[in-house]
Amino acid sequence: MTHDLILENVAIHLDGQPLVRVNTHIAPGEVLTLMGPSGVGKSTLLAYIAGFLAPSFEARGRVLLNGQTLTKLPAQARRAGLLFQDPLLFPHLSVGGNLAFGLREKGSRRRERIEAALADIGLTGYYDRDPATLSGGQRSRVALMRVLLSEPQAMLLDEPFSKLDAALRGEMRRLVFDRVRKNRLPTLMVTHDAEDATAAGGRVIELEASKA
Ligand SMILES: Nc1ncnc2c1ncn2[C@@H]1O[C@H](COP(=O)(O)OP(=O)(O)OP(=O)(O)O)[C@@H](O)[C@H]1O
Numbered sequence: 732m733t734h735d736l737i738l739e740n741v742a743i744h745l746d747g748q749p750l751v752r753v754n755t756h757i758a759p760g761e762v763l764t765l766m767g768p769s770g771v772g773k774s775t776l777l778a779y780i781a782g783f784l785a786p787s788f789e790a791r792g793r794v795l796l797n798g799q800t801l802t803k804l805p806a807q808a809r810r811a812g813l814l815f816q817d818p819l820l821f822p823h824l825s826v827g828g829n830l831a832f833g834l835r836e837k838g839s840r841r842r843e844r845i846e847a848a849l850a851d852i853g854l855t856g857y858y859d860r861d862p863a864t865l866s867g868g869q870r871s872r873v874a875l876m877r878v879l880l881s882e883p884q885a886m887l888l889d890e891p892f893s894k895l896d897a898a899l900r901g902e903m904r905r906l907v908f909d910r911v912r913k914n915r916l917p918t919l920m921v922t923h924d925a926e927d928a929t930a931a932g933g934r935v936i937e938l939e940a941s942k943a
Pocket residue numbers: 745750767768769770771772773774775776785787
């Protein structure tokens with residue numbers, strides 16, 4: 732099955748004022764970078780796609796994923812993986828518990844899948860660890876893996892590397908872009924950092940502040 736993310740004449744308004752407007756098609760494994768001034772509505776667009784747009788906004792247009800109109804589905808049915816600036820993990824769950832939260836698969840192989848995911852991000856033996864004891868880079872990797880275990884069909888990245896120091900930023904960029912390509916996920920990344928766009932290596936849409 733191909734995973735295409737289509738934003739068809741999407742326009743978002745706030746209190747009658749136009750914010751973001753986009754019309755584009757993101758192919759499987761493609762990372763489209765969205766840049767533009769603060770307040771133009773970049774995060775709002777991601778929230779619209781994911782299904783939790785605040786009621787003060789008004790949105791027009793259609794969002795399609797694999798040919799299915801997302802805007803007709805509740806947020807939990809949309810299969811859009813979200814990664815934010817802050818890699819938020821549930822503090823009352825272990826690292827393994829956090830990954831289990833993302834896992835779609837049921838049954839006896841869950842533990843095995845989680846152990847494999849931990850090994851995959853260099854965290855073998857971390858299943859029972861308290862997330863508060865992880866480094867920033869380790870937390871970011873667990874947050875990414877939790878999203879991937881939920882088997883998303885598209886990825887939405889909201890300044891995902893901005894809180895990391897330079898060395899970790901490079902490492903996380905490689906990991907994230909490698910996984911979205913391998914999993915053939917259409918990906919929309921919001922960032923203020925031109926180096927993120929260069930590392931993504933794809934198209935860049937530069938939004939302009941509304942003149943209205
Ligand atoms: N829940 C909300 N209710 C009402 N207005 C909101 C809400 N969230 C954001 N806004 C407003 O909507 C506009 C767009 O915000 P948004 O966060 O999408 O911008 P952005 O382009 O992502 O900005 P930045 O680059 O600073 O993150 C801003 O004017 C913001 O103040």
